[in-house]
Amino acid sequence: MKKKGKSKVRPRTPMSMLDPKERAKMFSEVALGYNLKEAIAEARRCLQCKKPSCIKGCPVDVDCKSFIRMVAENDLHGAFTKIKETNSLPAICGRVCPQENQCEMVCKLCPTGHPIAIGRLERFVADNYYASTSCEEETGSGVCIPIDENLKVAAIGSGPSSLTLAGFLAARGVKVSVFEALHAPGGVLVYGIPEFRLPKSVVQREIESLKNLQVDFLCNYVGGMTVSIDDLFHQGYKAVFIGVGAGLPKFMNLPGENLIGIYSANEYLTRVNLMHGYRFPEYDTPVPPGKNVVVIGGGNVAMDAARTALRLGAGNVKVVYRRTKGEMPARLEELEHALEEGVELEILCTPVSFHGDEQGVLQKVVMQRMELLEADESGRKKPVPLEGDFFELEADLVIMAVGTGSNMVLTQTTPELKLNKRGYILADAQSGETSMDMVFAGGDIVTGAATVVEAMGAGRRAAKEILRRLKA
Amino acid sequence: MLPAGDKSGAGGMNKIVKKRVLIPDRVSEMTIEAPLIASKAKPGNFAVLRLTEKGERIPLTIADADPELGHILIVYLVMGKTTAFLDTLGEGDSILDLCGPLGRPTRIKKQGTVVCVGGGTGIAAMHHIAKGNFKAGNKVVSVIGARSKDLLLFKPELEKISHSVLVSTDDGSLGHKGMVTEVLEKYLQNDPEVREVIGVGPVPMMRAVARVTEPFGVRTLVSLNSIMVDGMGMCGSCRVTVDGKNLFACVEGPEFEASKVDFDELMMRLNAFKAQEQISMELFKQRKQS
Numbered sequence: 163m164k165k166k167g168k169s170k171v172r173p174r175t176p177m178s179m180l181d182p183k184e185r186a187k188m189f190s191e192v193a194l195g196y197n198l199k200e201a202i203a204e205a206r207r208c209l210q211c212k213k214p215s216c217i218k219g220c221p222v223d224v225d226c227k228s229f230i231r232m233v234a235e236n237d238l239h240g241a242f243t244k245i246k247e248t249n250s251l252p253a254i255c256g257r258v259c260p261q262e263n264q265c266e267m268v269c270k271l272c273p274t275g276h277p278i279a280i281g282r283l284e285r286f287v288a289d290n291y292y293a294s295t296s297c298e299e300e301t302g303s304g305v306c307i308p309i310d311e312n313l314k315v316a317a318i319g320s321g322p323s324s325l326t327l328a329g330f331l332a333a334r335g336v337k338v339s340v341f342e343a344l345h346a347p348g349g350v351l352v353y354g355i356p357e358f359r360l361p362k363s364v365v366q367r368e369i370e371s372l373k374n375l376q377v378d379f380l381c382n383y384v385g386g387m388t389v390s391i392d393d394l395f396h397q398g399y400k401a402v403f404i405g406v407g408a409g410l411p412k413f414m415n416l417p418g419e420n421l422i423g424i425y426s427a428n429e430y431l432t433r434v435n436l437m438h439g440y441r442f443p444e445y446d447t448p449v450p451p452g453k454n455v456v457v458i459g460g461g462n463v464a465m466d467a468a469r470t471a472l473r474l475g476a477g478n479v480k481v482v483y484r485r486t487k488g489e490m491p492a493r494l495e496e497l498e499h500a501l502e503e504g505v506e507l508e509i510l511c512t513p514v515s516f517h518g519d520e521q522g523v524l525q526k527v528v529m530q531r532m533e534l535l536e537a538d539e540s541g542r543k544k545p546v547p548l549e550g551d552f553f554e555l556e557a558d559l560v561i562m563a564v565g566t567g568s569n570m571v572l573t574q575t576t577p578e579l580k581l582n583k584r585g586y587i588l589a590d591a592q593s594g595e596t597s598m599d600m601v602f603a604g605g606d607i608v609t610g611a612a613t614v615v616e617a618m619g620a621g622r623r624a625a626k627e628i629l630r631r632l633k634a
Numbered sequence: 635m636l637p638a639g640d641k642s643g644a645g646g647m648n649k650i651v652k653k654r655v656l657i658p659d660r661v662s663e664m665t666i667e668a669p670l671i672a673s674k675a676k677p678g679n680f681a682v683l684r685l686t687e688k689g690e691r692i693p694l695t696i697a698d699a700d701p702e703l704g705h706i707l708i709v710y711l712v713m714g715k716t717t718a719f720l721d722t723l724g725e726g727d728s729i730l731d732l733c734g735p736l737g738r739p740t741r742i743k744k745q746g747t748v749v750c751v752g753g754g755t756g757i758a759a760m761h762h763i764a765k766g767n768f769k770a771g772n773k774v775v776s777v778i779g780a781r782s783k784d785l786l787l788f789k790p791e792l793e794k795i796s797h798s799v800l801v802s803t804d805d806g807s808l809g810h811k812g813m814v815t816e817v818l819e820k821y822l823q824n825d826p827e828v829r830e831v832i833g834v835g836p837v838p839m840m841r842a843v844a845r846v847t848e849p850f851g852v853r854t855l856v857s858l859n860s861i862m863v864d865g866m867g868m869c870g871s872c873r874v875t876v877d878g879k880n881l882f883a884c885v886e887g888p889e890f891e892a893s894k895v896d897f898d899e900l901m902m903r904l905n906a907f908k909a910q911e912q913i914s915m916e917l918f919k920q921r922k923q924s
Contacts, residue, residue, distance in 0.1 A: 320639070343866055345684055345691075345731040346636040353868070362636055369637040379639035382733040384866060388670050411870045413880050420873060420880070420899055422906045429869035436636070437690065437863065443917055446690035446715060447863070448910035522902035569867045571885055 171274040175204040177282050182502035186472050189357040189440070192499060193257070198236075201286045205234035208278050211270055216280060219268040221619030222255075222326065223248045226265050226280050233283055241287045249284075250329025250372070251322065251618065253364045256285025258355060259615040260493050307335035309376045313632055316341060316399040318385035318572065321349025322614045323405035323605035325372060326621035327628075332375035334629055339399070341383040343571075344436065349407055351614070353436040354428070356466050358473070359496075362435075386572035391601060401600045401628045404579075404587060405621060408606035409569035413562055414458075418516030423524030425450060427459070427467045427563035434470055452559025455479040456527055458513055459563030460490035465497060467561040468505045479505045480555065484512040484532050484545040510534070510545070514552070516560065527555045566611050586610055594624030602628060648729040651705065656787055661711050661755055662721060663697065669704030671696070671734045677742065677766035678857065678889055681706065681734030682865040685719055689730070692716050693862045693884070695759035695834075696735060706734075709758030709787070715914040722922075736865045737888050740855075742766045745829040747773045749821065750796075751843055753814050753835025754780060757787040759857060760834040768795035775800065775821060775828075779814025779839075783807035815842040822850045829853065833892065837901050844892035854892040858883045860900060861907070875899050 178194040179185075185192050196204065208230045216226035225244055232241035245252045261267075261281035269277035313336050317324035320342040328338040346352055351365045369379065383389050385406055394402050411426030413419055430450070433439040439449035455471040457464050460483035468479045481500070483490055486509045490497060501507065511529045518524045531551035534543040568585035580588045580597035587596055587603040594602040604620025606612060652665040671681060675696045684691045692714075698707035710717045723729075740763050748767045752760035757778050768774045776792045779802040786808065792799050801809030802817045810817050814835075822828060831854040833843035840856040847854040860872040860883045867885035874883050875896035881887065 340639075342639055343733065344864060345639075345733070347639040348637050352636060366637040379637075381639035382731055383670075384733060384736065387735055388674060388733070409866075409868045410882070410885075411868070413870065413873070415880060420875060420903060422903065426870040429863060429871050432863055432869050438688070442910065443913050445688045446914055448907050448914075450906075521905070522899075569885070571866050 171271060171276050172207055174276045174279050175200045175207075175282075177279070179499075182499075182504070185358065186469075186503040189473055191361050192358050195289055196282055196286045198290075201233055201283055202236060204279050205230045205283060207271070207276075208234065209270055215268040215270070216265040216278075219265040221264065221615050222622050224252075224255075224265070224284070226278075229287065230278060230280070230283060233287060238287055238290050242291045245284060245287060248622070249618070250326045251368045252284050253288035254322070254351060254360060254368060255615055255618070256281050256283075256288055257360050257364070258613075260613055262494065264615070307333070309337050310335050311337050312398075313337060314339065314399045315401045315403065315628060315632075316394045317403040317405060318383075318391075319343075319349055319404065319406040319605075319607075320347035320379060321405055321407050321605060321617060322351060323617040323621035323624075324349070324403060325368065326618040327403050327405070327604075327625040328372050328377045329375070330622055330625035331629060332372065332377050336629065336632065337376065337378075339378040339380060341385060341389060342379060342381045343384040343388075343406075345381050346436065347379045347381060349405075353432045354463070354466070355614075356431065356435055356470050358469065359466065384571060386575035391576055391598065395600075400632055401602065403594070403621070403624055403628070404572065404596070404601065404603040404607060405605045405617065406569060406572055406607045408566040408586075408611050410567040411562065412565045412567055414513070414564060416513060416515055418518065418524075419562075421516050421518040421524040422522050423450060423452075423518070423558050424516060424560045424562065427457075427463045427561050428566065430467055430561050431463070431470065434474070440474055449474060450559055451475075452557075453477040454555075454557045455559045455561065456513075456555055456557045457481045457561045457563055459483065459565070460485070460492055461563060461565075462492045462496050464561075464563035465492045465500045465505075467563050469500050469503060471559065471561065472503055472505060476559070480508050481505055482508040482511055482513065482529065482555075484510065485534060485543060486510060489534075489543060508555075511553075512545070512547075513560075524558055524560060525556070527557050527560060529553050529555055566606070568607065568610070572607075584610065592623060593627035594620055595627065600628075600631070648732040650723060650725055650727050650729070653724050656709070657785055659712065659721075660785075661709065661787065663707055663709045663758065664720075664723075665705050665707055666729060666732065667704055668706050668732055668734075671732065672699045672704045672706050673701045675699035675706055675735040676739035677762040678737060678740030679735035680737050680865070680888065681708065681732055682736060682862070683708075683720075683729050683733070684731035685716060685723075686730060689719075690716055691731075691863060691865065693736070693859075693865050695762070695857070697758040697762050698765065699762070709755060711755040714911050715918045718915065718918055733865070737884060738886070740766060740832070740889060742770050742772075744771045747775060747797075747825065747828045749775045749777060749818065749828055749831045751777045751814060751818055751831060751833040751835070751839075752788075753778070753833075753839040754785070755787065756833075756835030756839070756857075757792075760832065761788045761791055763832055763834070763857075764792060765795050772829075773797045775825075777802075777814055777818050777821065779803065779817070779835075781805065813842065814839060815846045818843065819846045822847065822852065830855070831892075832857070832889075837897055837904070840892065840895075841897040844895065844897070848893055855889045856892045856895060857888045858890060858895070858900060859888070860903060874903075
C-alpha cells in the first residue's frame with residue numbers, strides 16, 4: 163500500500179537475518195547487521211535536517227544526525243567517537259533499544275513508513291569498532307583525563323544504568339567502582355536478555371572498554387547486605403548510585419501456580435542465560451524441559467522466554483495474552499521474530515488455574531476467554547472475562563512473564579531511603595537524587611520495569627549531577 | 635563467555651582455612667575466610683556459593699561467624715553434585731564465588747526461654763540461632779536429634795551456650811529413643827515459660843515441630859530450605875505458600891511462622907529437579923573414578 167505522494171522515498175535498507183527455521187534451533191544472534199555498503203546506503207538516505215528531532219528522541223542524547231553523516235562519508239571512527247560522546251553502550255543500544263518509539267519515531271521520514279534505520283546504523287558503527295582502546299576512542303574526547311583515585315563514586319548493580327553512569331564519569335576522570343550481587347557483571351543484559359538478541363560477547367566488550375577506563379567491577383557484593391551505603395561513604399566514596407533493577411518476579415496468585423513446571427520468566431531466563439543451563443549437564447544448572455510450553459504475558463520478556471523455549475526443543479510454544487495483538491507491549495520486531503520462528507499466539511484469554519498429577523507435575527492450564535471493552539479514561543482497552551467461556555491448554559512448562567515488582571533487599575536494610583507506595587525508590591526525575599544526601603538512583607528500581615535505554619538515560623542524568631556536585 | 639568481574643572483592647579470596655569432617659563422607663564443616671560476610675552475618679542468614687565456572691549456585695546456612703577473625707562457618711551434607719565437589723576441597727583451597735549474607739536474619743530479642751530444635755544437618759544451622767539467643771540473654775534449651783549417636787552434630791558447641799541439651803536418636807544410642815519432636819513435646823508439657831520454638835531440619839521434622847507446638851500456643855518458627863538460583867529475590871524458585879500467600883524464602887524468609895507453612899507444597903517443590911540432580915551426580919561419580 164503506497165501512501166499518496168510519498169512514493170519517491172527510497173525504502174529502508176533491509177538487514178539480513180538468520181532464516182527463521184534455522185535460527186529457531188540455535189542461540190546465534192538473529193539479526194546479522196549491516197555491511198559497510200548497506201550502512202552507507204542507509205546513511206545516505208538521511209535528510210540531514212536543519213532542526214533534527216532524532217536527537218531529542220534519544221534518552222541518552224545521541225547526536226544521530228552527525229554520526230549518520232559520518233557513516234555516509236565512511237568516517238566510521240568519527241561516527242563511533244560521536245556516539246560514544248553520550249552513549250557508553252552503543253553496541254547494546256543498537257540491538258535492544260525500541261528505536262521505533264524513540265529516535266526513529268520522530269525521524270522526519272517516519273510518516274513515509276521508512277524512517278532512517280538509526281538503531282541498525284548505531285549497531286554497525288559500534289560493531290565495526292575493533293581498533294585500539296586508546297583513551298580518546300573510549301571516551302570520545304580528544305584529551306585523556308587522568309583518573310583521580312580520590313574522586314570515588316560507587317554504583318550498586320551493574321546493569322545498563324550503572325554502566326552508563328560509569329562510562330560517563332570515568333571519561334571525566336572520576337574513579338568508579340561497580341558492585342554486582344551476582345557472580346558476573348551486566349545485570350539484565352547478562353541474566354535476562356538472551357544470546358540470540360544480545361550476544362554476551364557484546365556485553366563483555368562494553369564492560370572491557372569500561373575497565374580500560376579503570377572502572378572496577380566487584381562481584382558477589384549484595385548492596386545492603388555485604389556492603390551498606392554507609393559503609394561505602396566510610397570507604398571514601400563521595401557519591402553512591404543505586405541501579406539495582408526491579409527484579410522480584412510477579413505471579414498471579416492462581417490455584418496450582420506453584421506446581422512443578424511453572425517458572426517465572428526471570429528464573430527460566432536466568433537458568434538459561436546466566437547459568438548456561440541449555441548446556442546441562444556440562445553446566446550444572448538444569449533448565450526445566452518443556453514440550454508444550456505456555457508463556458503468559460505480552461511483553462518483550464514473554465517473547466524472549468517463548469523464543470528461548472523454542473530453541474530448547476519445545477514441540478509447541480504458545481504466548482497467551484489477555485488483550486489483542488495491537489495492545490501487546492512487546493516491540494513489534496520481537497513479536498514478528500517470534501511468530502516467524504513458530505511461536506503461536508493465543509489472544510483474549512487469561513489463565514485461571516493450573517492442574518498437575520499426583521507428584522505435583524503440571525499437566526494443563528485452564529484458560530478463560532476475554533473480551534475487550536472500549537478504552538476508558540486511562541486510554542487502554544479493558545479486558546473482561548467472558549462469563550463461563552473456558553478452555554484447556556495442555557502444558558508441561560508454563561512461564562510467567564507478567565512483570566516484576568520492587569526488590570527489597572537493599573531498600574529494607576536502608577530505612578533512610580524514601581520509597582513510593584509500590585516500594586520503588588523516590589528519586590528526582592532530573593538528577594536522580596534520593597532522600598539520602600549524595601545518594602542517587604535510576605533505572606527499574608525507580609521507575610519499575612522499563613527499557614534498557616531508559617535506565618541508561620537515568621544513569622546518564624545522575625552521572626551529570628554527581629559530576630556537577632563533585633566539581634562544585 | 636560472560637563478562638568477568640573481580641571476585642576477590644568480597645573481602646578476600648574465600649579461602650578455606652579449616653575443614654573438619656563431622657560424619658565421614660557425609661557431613662563436614664568448613665571455616666572460610668570471608669571478612670565482609672563475617673562482619674555482617676547474623677543468625678538465620680545464609681550464603682550462596684558457586685565452585686566452578688560451570689557450577690550451579692547453592693544456598694548454605696551460615697552456621698557461625700567470627701567478625702574479628704573474618705571467618706564464617708558452613709556445614710554441608712553431601713547430597714548432590716555441588717556438595718560432593720565441595721567435599722573434595724580442603725584447607726588452602728578457595729571457593730570461586732561466595733555471596734552473602736542473604737535472607738532476613740532471625741528476629742532475636744531478650745524474652746526468656748527459647749527452645750531450639752535441630753535435626754540432622756539442620757543442627758548446624760540451628761546452632762547460630764541458638765548462639766544468638768544465648769548472647770541476647772535468653773535461656774536456650776537445645777533439642778537435637780539424629781539417626782544415631784555418631785550422627786549428632788554440634789553437641790559440644792551447643793552445650794556451651796545452652797541451659798540444657800536434650801537428645802533423641804532413632805536407634806536409642808543416645809538420649810531418648812525416637813523422634814526429636816517427642817522430646818520437644820515433653821519439654822513443653824513441663825515448662826510453661828517457653829516463649830519461642832525454632833526448628834531447623836528436614837521438612838518432615840519441621841512439619842512435626844509445627845504440629846507439636848500448636849496446642850501449646852507458643853510462637854514457632856521454621857527455617858525453610860527451598861531451591862534457589864540467585865538467592866536475592868530475582869527468580870522466585872524458592873517461593874513457598876505461607877498463610878495462603880506466595881512468599882520468597884530468600885528475601886522474605888527463610889524463617890516463617892511454622893503453623894502457616896504449606897509443608898506438602900515445599901516437599902513437592904524440592905523434588906522439581908530430582909531427575910537432573912541424579913544425572914549430574916552420576917556423571918560426577920564417573921569422572922571421579924576415571
